[in-house]
Amino acid sequence: MITARRFFARSEPWVLAAIVILSLLIQARSGQFFTGNNLVDLARAFIVPGLLSIGCMMVIVSGGIDVSFTAVAALAMYITDKILLQSGYEGNVILAYAMSAGFGLLMGALNGFLIAFLRLPTLVVTLGTGSLFTGLMFGAFSASASDVPPAIVAHGKETLFTAVNSDLGLSSNMPSQILILVGMLFLAFLLLRYTMLGRGIYAIGGDEAAAERAGFNVRAIKMFLYCLVGVLAGITGISRISMMAYADPSTFQGMELTVIAAVVLGGTRVTGGLGTLTGTILGIALMMILANSLILIGIPTYWSRAFTGAVIIIGTGVTAHQIASTHRSQRDLKKT
Amino acid sequence: MKKILTVTLGLLLCVCIAAPLFGQTYDAAKFKSSKPQSQWKIALVPKDATNAWFVRMEQGVKRYAADTKINVFQKGPPKTDAAMQAQVIEDMIAQGVDAICVVPVDIAALEPVLGQALSKGIVVIAHEGSSLENILFDIEAFSNEGLGQALMQVLAKSMGEKGSYTTMVGNVTNASHNEWADAAVAYQKTKYPNMALLAAEPRVEIMDNLDTAYQRAKELFKKYPTLKGILGTSSLSTPGTARAIDELGLKGKAFVTSVGMPNENKPYLKSGTVQAVMLWDSAEAGYAMLAAAVAVLKGEKIANGINLKAKGWESMQFAPGSKKVLLGKSWVNITKDNVDSFGF
Numbered sequence: 001m002i003t004a005r006r007f008f009a010r011s012e013p014w015v016l017a018a019i020v021i022l023s024l025l026i027q028a029r030s031g032q033f034f035t036g037n038n039l040v041d042l043a044r045a046f047i048v049p050g051l052l053s054i055g056c057m058m059v060i061v062s063g064g065i066d067v068s069f070t071a072v073a074a075l076a077m078y079i080t081d082k083i084l085l086q087s088g089y090e091g092n093v094i095l096a097y098a099m100s101a102g103f104g105l106l107m108g109a110l111n112g113f114l115i116a117f118l119r120l121p122t123l124v125v126t127l128g129t130g131s132l133f134t135g136l137m138f139g140a141f142s143a144s145a146s147d148v149p150p151a152i153v154a155h156g157k158e159t160l161f162t163a164v165n166s167d168l169g170l171s172s173n174m175p176s177q178i179l180i181l182v183g184m185l186f187l188a189f190l191l192l193r194y195t196m197l198g199r200g201i202y203a204i205g206g207d208e209a210a211a212e213r214a215g216f217n218v219r220a221i222k223m224f225l226y227c228l229v230g231v232l233a234g235i236t237g238i239s240r241i242s243m244m245a246y247a248d249p250s251t252f253q254g255m256e257l258t259v260i261a262a263v264v265l266g267g268t269r270v271t272g273g274l275g276t277l278t279g280t281i282l283g284i285a286l287m288m289i290l291a292n293s294l295i296l297i298g299i300p301t302y303w304s305r306a307f308t309g310a311v312i313i314i315g316t317g318v319t320a321h322q323i324a325s326t327h328r329s330q331r332d333l334k335k336t
Numbered sequence: 337m338k339k340i341l342t343v344t345l346g347l348l349l350c351v352c353i354a355a356p357l358f359g360q361t362y363d364a365a366k367f368k369s370s371k372p373q374s375q376w377k378i379a380l381v382p383k384d385a386t387n388a389w390f391v392r393m394e395q396g397v398k399r400y401a402a403d404t405k406i407n408v409f410q411k412g413p414p415k416t417d418a419a420m421q422a423q424v425i426e427d428m429i430a431q432g433v434d435a436i437c438v439v440p441v442d443i444a445a446l447e448p449v450l451g452q453a454l455s456k457g458i459v460v461i462a463h464e465g466s467s468l469e470n471i472l473f474d475i476e477a478f479s480n481e482g483l484g485q486a487l488m489q490v491l492a493k494s495m496g497e498k499g500s501y502t503t504m505v506g507n508v509t510n511a512s513h514n515e516w517a518d519a520a521v522a523y524q525k526t527k528y529p530n531m532a533l534l535a536a537e538p539r540v541e542i543m544d545n546l547d548t549a550y551q552r553a554k555e556l557f558k559k560y561p562t563l564k565g566i567l568g569t570s571s572l573s574t575p576g577t578a579r580a581i582d583e584l585g586l587k588g589k590a591f592v593t594s595v596g597m598p599n600e601n602k603p604y605l606k607s608g609t610v611q612a613v614m615l616w617d618s619a620e621a622g623y624a625m626l627a628a629a630v631a632v633l634k635g636e637k638i639a640n641g642i643n644l645k646a647k648g649w650e651s652m653q654f655a656p657g658s659k660k661v662l663l664g665k666s667w668v669n670i671t672k673d674n675v676d677s678f679g680f
Contacts, residue, residue: 032558037584041554138414144391147599168561170584172554244546246575246600249386250415251547295555301508301541 011267014318015282018311022289030296036163037172038296044174044243045288049259050181050281051236054188055229056256057263057280062225063205063272064122065260068111068130069233070252075133076103076230077237078141081247084149093155093242100234107133108230109223116222130256143249148241156242177239184232189277201225205272262287265315286315361659364472367459368635369434378408378629379428380437380622381421384544385412388597389571389618390439396619396646400626408626416506416544418442422449435459435629437622442509443467461629463621464512466661473638475628477616477648477666479655480512484519486667487593487614488528491520491567494591494611498530499564502537502556504577504594506544506570513569514539520567534560542573549576553592557584568594574613578604598670598678605672616666620646624664638662 027033052069059066080100089095107129114125137143148156158176165171192198200221203211212218241247266283268275290311294304369376380397382390394410401408411428413420418441426449428436436453440446443465450460450470462474477483491501503521505513517539524531540556542549549572556563557580566577577592578601584590587609596613604610624644631638643650648666655661670678 030559035558038558041551041558045551134414138385144386145388164585165558168558170558170586173583244550244579246546248546250384251545253415292551292555295537295540295552296559298536298559300537301539304541 010279011265011318012276012279012282015266015279015286015315018315019282019286019289022286022293026289026293026296029298032296033293035165035167037165037170040163040172040174042289042292043178044172045292046284047175047177047181047243048236048240049255049262049284049288051184051232051239052255052259053263053280053284054184054277055232056259057266057268057275057277058188058192058201058225059122059229060260060263060268060270061205061272061275062201062222063208064115064222064225065270066111066122066126066226066229067256067260068107068126068133069229069259070254070256071130071133071137072104072107072230073233073237073240074249074252075107075137076100076234077241078137078143078146078247078249079103080234080238081146081148081152081241082141084151085147089149089151091151093151093238096149096152096155096238097235100238101231102234104230104232104234104237105227106230108227108233111230112223112226115226116219134253137249145246145248148245148247152238152242153245155238156245175243177243180235180239184235185277185281192277197221197224202273205274207273258287258291259284261312261316265312286311362454362472364632364638365635367457367472367632369633371434373406373634376406376435376630376633377431377433378406378435378437378626379431379433380408380410380625381424381428382410382412382439383421383441384416385410385414387416387544387571388600392597393439393618393622396617396622397626399619400623404630406626406630410622413441416441418445418509422446425449425453429453429456429458433458434633435461437461437463437625437629438465438471439463440465440468440511442507443511444509446470459629459632461625461632463625466515466655466658467511471660472632473628473660473662475621475624475644475649475652475662475664476655477621477664479663480515481519482663483595483614483667484516484521485523486669487516487567487569487595488520488523490593490612490614490669491565491591492524492528492531494593495531495565497528500532500534500560500562501565501567502534502540502560502563504540504542504549504552504566504568504570504573506542506572508539508541510569516569517567531565534563536560540566542570542576544570544572546572546576549573550580553577553580554584557581557586557590564590566590566592568592570594571596571600574610575600575604578609582607582609596670598675601670602675605670605675608672612669612671615668615670616648617668620648620666624649628662 023033032038077100080096111129114120115122159173160176161174163172200216203216204218262283263280266279299307397410413424421441422445447470453460460471462468462471466474503517521533540552542552573594574592574596581590601613623646627644640653642652649664652662652664655663
């Protein structure tokens with residue numbers, strides 16, 4: 001049983017509360033938050049950061065940090081896009097996803113090798129490889145914004161349903177890519193909850209030496225983890241360009257910081273061992289609602305960055321404070 | 337005594353550091369190169385190496401190289417980022433180039449590094465940076481006022497000269513974008529009394545990102561149901577907003593125009609969501625910047641009527657009251673009828 005005290009010592013309820021308060025504020029200021037078309041717009045904005053956050057959260061839980069996943073996503077989708085365009089491919093979009101995931105896997109494997117086998121610090125490695133992948137994209141492939149092949153254009157036009165706001169006569173389409181996000185979240189849930197591999201990710205984040213003694217193959221788990229992040233990034237790349245029908249190589253730049261901030265906001269402990277998918281989803285939801293509602297709230301453009309910064313500081317501050325006070329109370333318990 | 341000396345030295349140091357920050361006039365004649373033309377090296381630094389606009393500009397750079405056999409090349413930051421652009425310029429200074437042509441991301445961020453270039457005798461020519469201090473000349477395809485007015489004419493025509501509109505810029509720190517938008521608004525106030533700038537949200541920022549333009553446009557139309565028009569500046573504002581207009585079901589009720597590239601806007605021009613976007617050819621602008629830099633290196637006098645040898649740039653005139661800013665007459669309306677004729 002989870003007691004009320006333990007429940008509120010977690011960060012999810014606080015993030016959820018922040019989302020509810022923010023939603024009510026937006027609703028009060030615009031009357032537009034709880035309309036079908038607005039919710040669809042928000043869900044659409046949620047897809048790409050949501051996909052990226054899954055891998056990002058697992059890496060942080062394992063005690064590492066990855067800042068290269070946006071570079072992986074950009075390079076994987078860009079190479080895929082160029083190959084398919086040049087070969088005049090007209091078939092199914094599944095090949096695009098598979099290729100991009102494959103390129104992502106290769107790049108993730110490089111991260112994994114450097115981190116798991118050479119035991120280099122994760123931040124330094126991923127800063128380096130992230131820069132390398134971006135550099136390759138602009139140097140070796142001299143990347144520039146590009147069209148996308150017909151399969152990806154068609155994929156971008158797939159619509160699950162259309163939400164119509166009859167008051168204003170506005171409509172919004174729910175893109176089919178949301179299904180990919182739901183599918184990936186489900187697989188990640190199964191992995192983390194029911195497999196030894198998933199438990200191992202938590203174990204090495206909690207205490208690597210202890211995990212090793214308990215029989216976990218730490219190297220293999222880390223290798224798997226960074227490969228998985230690469231695959232997810234590759235898939236995200238294709239989702240992104242299909243929704244805009246336009247492959248812009250700099251479309252992901254800067255997004256890694258938003259995603260990491262959201263994951264931490266969702267209660268994932270930066271030092272590893274602790275974190276949930278639910279918290280991550282809530283963290284991303286809060287960040288995306290905020291980023292896409294400043295006009296609805298009526299915040300002038302010149303103030304939007306200050307407002308966003310303040311919410312992140314307050315949000316992560318509350319989370320960190322909660323976790324710190326839990327530690328304090330545990331320590332106090334030991335003393336008595 | 338020691339104290340006075342320290343204070344004096346300290347003040348002197350402050351003056352030295354601060355000097356490049358104050359408005360200086362540089363004598364272009366002193367930048368005449370003593371080296372033979374074959375040893376010249378000229379770099380063009382765009383805002384973003386990947387943006388289609390600057391990829392097109394590089395074609396002009398390559399054409400200039402082929403026409404003149406002078407060593408000219410384009411090198412830009414991998415994304416639109418003021419700090420990264422300053423870094424590229426520092427690299428160019430370190431490489432010992434003779435001239436730097438620059439399309440600035442952020443004026444304030446570049447002043448120190450451009451001042452440094454000038455103090456080393458490097459010719460600095462800007463484009464879309466008319467308020468820069470540390471340059472010899474800034475060349476513009478047209479006056480910012482002229483483009484702002486032309487954009488407003490297009491939007492007003494689409495909107496039937498009535499209704500509420502707002503402006504959308506790449507970044508709120510982008511000088512040219514804001515000058516175009518200001519000029520457009522001023523022009524609307526004198527010419528189109530039945531149109532009104534949206535007072536609550538007069539300027540929206542899209543961070544030079546297509547997806548952000550789409551999201552911001554959706555928000556605007558949800559929050560302000562009477563909003564009828566968006567006057568964009570960044571070339572990404574029209575395709576992003578047009579996608580939002582189509583999806584929201586506002587085609588024929590809401591309108592957008594901006595500077596824009598033919599290919600990116602073709603589907604929306606053909607379908608009728610967008611009536612026209614404006615363009616000057618960035619390849620010609622790149623060519624003209626290099627021609628201006630070479631004119632200075634050759635010691636030619638830069639005066640009214642100078643020919644920068646690119647289309648629309650044949651007879652440059654100084655902006656009223658300026659000795660640095662030269663204006664050309666190089667722009668074109670892109671509509672469904674001529675969109676196919678550009679080849680890019």
